[in-house]
Amino acid sequence: MNLFTDIWKLIDEALDALAAEGALPAGLDRGAVTVEPPRDAAHGDMATNAAMALAKPAGMNPRALAGLLAPKLAADPRVADAAIAGPGFINLRLAPELWLGAIRAALAAGADFGRATSGAGRSVNVEFVSANPTGPLHVGHARGAVFGDALAGLLDFAGWKVTREYYVNDGGAQVDVLARSAHHRYQEAFGRAVEIAPGLYPGDYLVPVGEALKAEFGDRLLDAPESEWLPIVREFTTSRMMDLIREDLAAFGVRMDRFQSEKALYGAGKIDDALKALDRKGLIYEGVLPPPKGKTPEDWEPREQTLFRSTAYGDDVDRPVKKSDGAWTYFAPDIAYHYDKVERGYDLLIDVFGADHGGYVKRMKAVVAALSDGKTSLDVKLCQLVKLYKNGEPYKMSKRAGTFVTLRDVVDEVGPDVARFTMLTRKNDAPLDFDFVKAQEQSKDNPVFYVQYANARVHSVLRGAVEQGVPCDDAALGRADLSSLGHEAWIELAKKVAEWPRLVETAARTHEPHRVAFYLYDLAAVFHALWNRGRDEGALRFLQENDAAGAPARLAAIRAVSVVISAGLGILGVTPVTEMR
Template identity: 60%
Template sequence: MTLYVRFAAHLNLALDALVLAGDLPAGLERRAITVEPPRDTSHGDLATNAAMVLAKPAGTNPRALAEKIGAELEKLDEVASVSIAGPGFINLTLTDATWRGELTTILDAGDDYGRSTVGAGTTVNVEYVSANPTGPMHMGHCRGAVVGDALAALLEFAGHKVIREYYVNDAGGQVDVLARSAHLRYREALGETIEIPEGLYPGEYLKPVGAKLAAEFGDKYVSAPESEWLVLFRKTAVAAMMDMIRADLALLGIHHDLFSSEAELQAAGKPEQAEAWLRERGFVYDGVLEAPKGETPEDWEPVELPLFRSTQFGDDQDRPIKKSNGAWTYFGADLAYHFQKAQSADALIDIWGADHAGTVKRIVAAVQALTGGETKFDVKLVQMVRLLRDGEPVKMSKRAGNFVTLADVVNEVGKDVVRFTMLTRKADAQMDFDFAKVVEASKDNPVFYVQYAHARVASLGRRTAEAGIDCADVDLSLLDTQELGLVKAAAQFPRIVEAAASAREPHRIAFYLYDLAAELHSLWNLGKEDPSRRFLLPDQPGLTCARLYLARSIGQIVRNGLRIMGVEAVQEM
């Protein structure tokens, strides 16, 4: 049991004691009570708002109640002192032995330190990437892919069951364009000189698709009308593109549990089922949209369409789920897709590019209507990444035709650099990815700084062994107050995991690891000026072993955090 969980339990027992003593009424709601570090570290190690939360419903003065709670907590062996601040905040200073005990907890728990059960019993569907199957992955997809994958890992670490899903948009006009582009490459493979007109996909990645089609069908479809080959070429090209996309994602260490096809969804009649379900409940009706702004009555021909009552859920207008030609709108198809996802999950999370911000409100409304508000739904918007090389924009990829491929970037700087960098800013903030800076060996490069912290710990273990120091027995009482300050930072990890999972913000793990690494480096660098502060002291094996134990606990947390981010913890640099 980690320190903050343990003290939350101590606090509950203290409140129970006050109930038994008649100082608190039974049955008061305690969910808003927190145990966390005080904002001002000079106030102590832990703080709780228990008295502030309970005083009003208990009909008592918060400071007077704080005194009683504090008196109970002061009985604990782990508590050195208790103080009351302001109107009733309770601050605790813990004993050094308590912090030394947390070091043992960290190393005993190992890979499970920080793992939580807050999500136990909850299934979350995280849908991310979902790039159109029209070509290889490009860097426009990369950030959402990493954010989604790290979020899925974070939620699993917090106890949730997670379904990683990719929605294959294989029913729209863009896959017909893909099929026509593949037909040109098919003719090229048969020896014809081609020119790719504007509007088709120019990338060379379709050449192997064309060659495969040529080998399979010869010249059968060279002059055939489109109606004879479009569906066949579309199916072949989409399958090839999805193989390419899976391979690109694998370069980032990303693997989905489920690939859902929009075409299959529609063929199975799922949109019709969703429409019928919504009509039964009055959420879909046949109506006429208002003319778009700027259109005159002469330019606008009103058409009756099935409309979803999204205004009932805060949207600014009701939304059509079908077009005038009877085809499903993007919204109508998405509505059915989310209806399907909600059948197997308690919560849904979509990772979308920021260019889809305008459609968030309507799909949130749809999920609320479809699930009666029982399925939690969250859309995380991810801003674009600007690629630079020494401050200058990066040129497009020749193979892709009009974008920089993810594979090219990963092959140049490595998976870990790409993944970590994508998590060094909030997902909804703009990001620059400069090829020179992301591989720079400096404090200003978070990837290097955190990896270097772990490498330092690994190096210390090797050098301690080389010095012939046996650390089978460790005396942690040799660690001083300054060194125990690093333990206090380490003990924050379980709280960070739960907060990040609750907020659906995996970048918080990256921020925390950078701060933890900074504290380790700061303590390490004291040895440059004062030799007695060095971690490895061959003539003081006891102190060396205690400091190695401390360092290894930090290394364990760095590994656990990096594992959530999908980044390897290196042994040397």
């Protein structure tokens, strides 16, 4: 049930009727016609720009066209009023029973209420986190993990076939640094005094790895030459780090469907295959890039390199894929990885990057467009930094990683649900201040508490109703006569419930899961306001001694709120609680 879609169809049918009557030219493109909530709620329930969008191609005055369209809309029993405003907008007020129908629809559909079909079974690959396997995940990765997982959940709810993927950067020089760092800890496990050399990873998280190396290999790698122990320690340590990362993700409620190794791409010859594919399109050439913009570095000199003609697909400059010494650039395996994803046949690719990867967006979009001949879209989402606070002051936690605050530190401090919801209270490309005290306080200013408290309150009322002998299963409540919910407070609640299906479609289309968190807070606010009004106005109380017959309708309305909150929190990966402790 999506009332906005239903009213759009009503408008479409009215336009068909005008065209059939000869009052409107046939065949006009209606793609720009919208149905939206009005900016000012006092103007009505919905507003359409249909007359303004079609007036010019129809060769008509917008208000004149609106004058033809509005009466046809008003004639439908679902529309209580259709008023022309401004240069040609039409503001609509819907019949109250139409909004109340959202309550019944929510109870009938249950957890599937609002589930969209816009994805139409198409496939999408959401690649997120993808941190180098050189240590535990830090708080910056936490935000990317929450955003990526919530986006995947949202797209799944909107009808997409979703693959959650982690790209393991295990093919670069940083993995050799990791192996050397672990070998230091391995030596320490035998009682040797070893100073961690500059440039190595100093975190204590490698101490257990050193012990594990000792248990696995004894002392045979202790004094062996680096050429002998490096590949062994590298593979062993990378595996242990990925185990640690999987544990951190699990603690955060994040699951991956696939882990793709960069190293495996090298072994499978994917880089050569990808570049040959581009070369066949005439997009690989030998050339010299211009000097960097601005002040040219003193050590810069023109060098011939193998380049990808990314400017042909909107990039600012062409990008090197092979250095003058024949070594691959960092871009080359990224090309191979996206070539692999394109070959797997996804309809849409989404990459979730940290804010420091903004410079990669254009080149990655260019290479996906080139490799797929424009058939596969790539959307790159950047997650800005997270700043940690406690009572408004910058907060430094235990840094077992040696240089940064870990994801596990945050989860252990506030729990996964609080951490996840809080990190979705800002758009992904906006900086986020995470205050540990505010994230756990029980007040309206804490969004996760406010939403959870609404759900808990609903269940508290339902438990009380059951004790009074009122059947509260969804089937029974779904049969309730809702005509008694005529008060504007109940209609406002029903309107907010009815917004949920449209919100899902909008958030999924824009790839913005934070919209779900914002909506849930607004829904909770309407519910809490109704609860508070019931303290002063007995007619608005959910359970009333003198109106037991009306209880099922009121309980149905607040149960619909719980249905939506549970679905929304499920998308965000947050557990809906039924009682506060």
